[in-house]
Amino acid sequence: MTEPGRSLDSRWDPWGQTQKVESVECQGVELRVGSRVVLRPSGRADIFDLELAGRNAVVQAIEEDFDDQLHVAVVLDDDPGRDLGHLRQPGHRFFFKPAELEPIQ
Numbered sequence: 631m632t633e634p635g636r637s638l639d640s641r642w643d644p645w646g647q648t649q650k651v652e653s654v655e656c657q658g659v660e661l662r663v664g665s666r667v668v669l670r671p672s673g674r675a676d677i678f679d680l681e682l683a684g685r686n687a688v689v690q691a692i693e694e695d696f697d698d699q700l701h702v703a704v705v706l707d708d709d710p711g712r713d714l715g716h717l718r719q720p721g722h723r724f725f726f727k728p729a730e731l732e733p734i735q
Contacts, residue, residue, distance in 0.1 A: 651692040654700055659733040665689045666734040667704060669726060682706075682724060686734065690716060690723055701725045 653662045661667065666688055671679040687704035694700055703723050705715030715722035 651694050651700060654692050654702065654728045656728045656731050656733055659735065661689055661692065661702065661728070661731065661733060663689055663691060666707075667702075668732040668734060669704065669724075669730065670732050671726065671730050678724070687724075690718075700728055702728055702731060704731075 653660045655661070656667075659665075666686065669682045669685050669687055671683055673679050686707040688707065689702055690705045691703040692700065693703065703718075703725050705712045705723055709715060709722055711719075711722045
């Protein structure tokens, strides 16, 4: 069922961009694009969790998905291809939950 005044097509766009968010609170610190963080993945589910743990990164974007979950995209400080991460290219940009980041002050 659609909301009054909205068509079914305007409710959800699977190819649309995720919602941009200006900032997110992390350990009492407000993170924004450009903030520096240490990665603390909680999953330990794959090689990326193991390899990225403890690495320094910069916040490239903060986005909200279709399920209202926040994701912080980061680019590693020591990635020789970090310019590609800032261009939103796969393999040079990684997503974390805010709770998996430690702000660098």
